[in-house]
Amino acid sequence: MKRSLFIRRTGKALATSRAILALVFLLALWIDPVQPARSLTAGFAVLTVYLAWSILLVAIAWRSWWLDFRLSAIVHGIDILAFIGAVYITETGRGDFSSPFMAFVVFLLIFSAMRWGWAAVLRTAVALVVANSLAGVLLTTLHLDIDIYRFGRRQSYMVVLSIIMVWLGVERRRPLLPPLPEPGGIPGERRDRVLANALSHVRTSLQARGAALAVVRDEEPWLDVVKDIDGTITTDRIGPNEIAEDISHVSDPMLFNRPSGRGIVLGDDGAMRARMERMELPLATYCGVDEGLLASFVTADGHGQLLVWGASDLGVDDLSPVRTLAREIGLAIDREDMAALAQSAAVSDIRQSLARDLHDSVAQFLAGTLFRLEALRRWIREGNDPSHEIDGMKEALRREQAQLRVMIDRLRRGEEGDRKTDLVEELESLLGEIGHHWHITTRLVAEERPLSVSIHLAYELRQVVREAVANAVRHGHCRTVEVQLAMEEAGALRILISDDGEGFPKTTGVMRPRSISERIETLGGRIAVSNSDPGAVLDIDLPIRIAA
Structure with a gap:
């Protein structure tokens, strides 16, 4: 469907409106020749010239946006002078409703608003008030017929109209356009x-x-x-x-x-x-x-x-x-x-998280399984029955398979952050499993039971404990691992993981385990690692807003 003729075509609309107003004014004088009270000849002359000028401007507006814009300031000044002159030359002292005064005022203010905005409306309003005042003073000085009451009322009307048009001019500079269409596809790939x-x-x-x-x-x-x-x-x-x-x-x-x-x-x-x-x-x-x-x-x-x-x-x-x-x-x-x-950051985070999960669960479980297989070989060489140990390994494999299924479900469905679980129960179960798997003694000391946390946090802490125990056994050759849970007054969950192994070598110094450190920092907590006598200690603090 074709758009309306004057949509977004200010110059043509204004030029055509000007010509129509001039024509109507001239026709009104011709149809009612008694109306001019001051000078019939001068009135016809002024309006005829103004009509011809208006028609010329229509032709310019329809042919050249450049000339239409360049002449706009001059045209506006001529409009004000022609309007004031024509009105006071042609009207009677009492011709209130037949006067074109308000029609031309509105036109001039609209012209300013559509051409230049609110500042031009304000300048035009001041020019109109000044020109109208000078005309009133001139008529009074020449002792010509003028109604002071109507004169003051016109000035008031112009002020009110100017205020309205200034506001409209401000609003017009904020074009309302339909928003850009949203294309289909995945954001970030389109x-x-x-x-x-x-x-x-x-x-x-x-x-x-x-x-x-x-x-x-x-x-x-x-x-x-x-x-x-x-x-x-x-x-x-x-x-x-x-x-x-x-x-x-x-x-x-x-x-x-x-x-x-x-x-x-x-x-x-x-x-x-x-x-x-x-x-x-x-x-x-x-x-x-x-x-x-x-x-x-x-x-x-x-x-x-x-x-x-x-x-x-x-x-x-x-x-x-x-x-x-x-x-x-x-x-x-x-x-x-x-x-x-x-999207790229999310993929990177998923890769890092998946790498940590595989390292702390599957890789450590396989390492523990290798330890158990070596022990099983010695057990068989000594003539002992391996059935019990094989059954234990089978059970451990089933539990690890269940953990892998949980991890796969998390990847498929996303984190279940709103659901809660008891952290004490989760860690007690885990320590029992990994103690049996690594053939060590494990203990959990918890001051508060139950300790309700999100499933996501419980999973992350299970992986931390799993990795810490595996490191203590493989590198520290420990026989006992103890995990302590406590809610501190400062509003944090404190976790101490200690072992009775060899600790960190004195020549290399204490090094924070990478996987555990990344997990704790992602959760917004802090970790400190130190040697003890014997073994090593991991001191972890997590904010209560995450632990709750």
Whole structure:
């Protein structure tokens, strides 16, 4: 469906409205010739010239956005003078409801708001009040008919209308555009689709023939140029050149015509300014565009430019929307890059977590199984019955298989952080299993029973204890391991894991076990490792907000 004739076409709407007002004013005088009270001839002359001038402005607005913008300030001044002069030349002293005064006031204020914003509305309102006051003083000085009451009422109306139009001018600088469409696919894996959807949205929103995006990343030597021409998407990757250099310099959005060296730039304050010079626009040159819209945007790791061309009716009204669209595209690229970064970080975290789990469970269990097999070989050589030990190993394998299934379920379904379990019961069961597996004595000392924690925390602490016991047996050759649990007044869960082994070699010093340290730091706690007499001690503190 075609858009409405005057949507986003301020210049044409204002020029046509001006001509209609002038024509209606002139026709009103011609239909009711008794109405002019001061000068019929002067009134017809002023309005006829003003109507001709208005028709000329309509032709200019429909043919050249450049002249329409450049003449707007002069036209506005002529409008104010012609309006004040025509009203006071043609109306009677009592012609309240037949006067075009309020219609022209509204038109002039709307003209200012749509052209330049609230600041221009304020300046126009001041000019109208001053001009109207001077006209009143002049008529009074010449002893011409003037109604002071109506004069003061008009001044009040203008002030109220000006306040309303200033507010509307402020709001108009915040264009309401539909948000960029969200493409399908997994966030973080759809950058190309994001760019293509954004270009299609821009081209259809502005009803243009083509649009292009050039995006360069600060740490990459090339730039991507994506083009949408009549719905066909193409992507070019080119090396560093003048396009990349130009994109790196952020500039205000611009409506340009390269052959004539003319452009209109929209500043951050909403003011527009003309630019007349030979323009170096590398992206426009690359796309073969002579006239169009250009806007810059910034991303977290680079810069970009949005180019739009081939719109059926380009004008200054397109500058504000294209700036908003460019900013939205920059934000969409940032969101996609952040999703990709989060995805990469999540994958890395999963890999690290899985590596810790495999190291602390499967790898240590296999190491313990090797110890038991060596012991079983000696047991058989001595002529003893191996059935009991084989049954024990089979039972240990079943328990380890069950633990692996639990770990696989966690990976498939995610963490069950909201469910609770008794940490004391979990660790008692674990210490019994690994004590039997490593042929050592294990003890658990807990001041508080039960000790309710999340399933996730219980699993992590099981892995910590499993790794600590395996290290104590394999490297410290211990015979006993003791685990103490206590809730401290400072609001922390304290865990002490001690053994009666050989401790850390005095030549190398105390080294924190990597896997255990990573787990505790991930949980937000701290760990201290020291030698004791005999053995070694792991001192772990976890915040109560995690342990609870």
